Amino acid sequence: MKWDNFTSERVASFKCKPGAKQSIFWDGKQSGLGLRVTASGTKSYIFQTELHGKTMRITIGNYPAWSISDAQTEAARLKVKTDQGIDPRQEAAEEKAAKQASEAARKAQEAREIVTVGQAWEEYVTARKPLWSELHIRDHDKVMQAGGDARKRSKKLTEPGSLATLAKIRLVDLTPELVTEWAQTEAMTRPTRARLALRLLRAFLNWCGRHSTYKAIVTSNPAQNNDARESLGKAKVKHDVLQREQLLAWFKAIKQIQNPIISAYLQTLLLTGARREEIASLRWQDIDFQWNSLTINDKVEDFRVIPLTPYVANLLSALTRRNEWVFSSPTAASGRLTDPSIAHRKACAIAGLDLTLHGLRRSFASLCEWIEMPAGIAAQIQGHKPQGVREQNYIRRPLDLLRMWHVKIESWILKEAGINFIPTQAGLCVVKK
Incomplete structure (x- = not known):
């Protein structure tokens, strides 16, 4: 090992040995200081010594950004540390961690003083949006909307969302008492919407409790209190x-x-007895007209396959293929149907009926009783979670068995509705008025 006092001329002249990836030249003046030269010509100062019986090497800095005197001074400092049994790398890591902790505490304090519920809510929705359905995203947008925007189908302005009154409150000021007061106010005008808003608020605050910054602010969940829940009452069982x-x-x-x-x-x-969003999100690729099946994105499982019955096949085959969506919409930003409830309410008013979209799913389950369809088959078609050990672990129904009953209930419903149809060989139907 060759030792030479470092000078500007010597350091500038040092070159990597031919055939080697790197060469190290050692300073004769400062113990442990070396200059590493790579095959590409890059030069950097290093410090090397023995610590706890092992060789330790630390990069000081690149040449010529570091002068010889500065490199010697740093090597001397590192030498003092190692002679005392201190690992400079561990010391540096602890200092970095302390700085990071201090910075995190500073940010947490700033957030504590200025961040509002609305600002944290916006960050929450952005972070969780990739994991949510469009309907769930829309629910979060609606409950926090400020209101006062123009409507597309009405001259009336949009109303403030259920949580709009909490949007400008500092997150640190959100207390169980404040949430209870909010719930009592909302219960007088829109308890159903407020119950949904309370559930969304509770999930949001749980997320804040895990957030790197907001967890210092939200140490408990103000929305998880009995007073607020009791103020909004229990949801009534719907019978539509x-x-x-x-x-x-x-x-x-x-x-x-x-x-x-x-x-x-x-x-x-x-x-089909499916959920409203399951049918609204149906794509053309999910329909197999040849083998008469529908693949539906399932809430319980990833997906389920149900029969494509003759009348439904006839309905779908007649639709215009504008894009990937079966139930497309040229005006919606998503390209598909988003809110058919308005048209449904108008039609029900004409028919003298009071029925929600979910009531149609309830109707399918109820009407299946007329043909004595086995409950497990109806549940599988609708995507209900299997009940009981036998259903969960032993029953595996083929699509043809589901089809036999599904076609039967469709035929019965259409007959009661006064719709005559004749299935064709292709599995579609000819409707007779």
């Missing part, structure tokens, strides 16, 4: 369902809807 004798009036009103997309959507919703 199509009775057998109401099918004729409902189908007549639905078939008169001028928008064929909405009309087909509502009929498909009833005849």
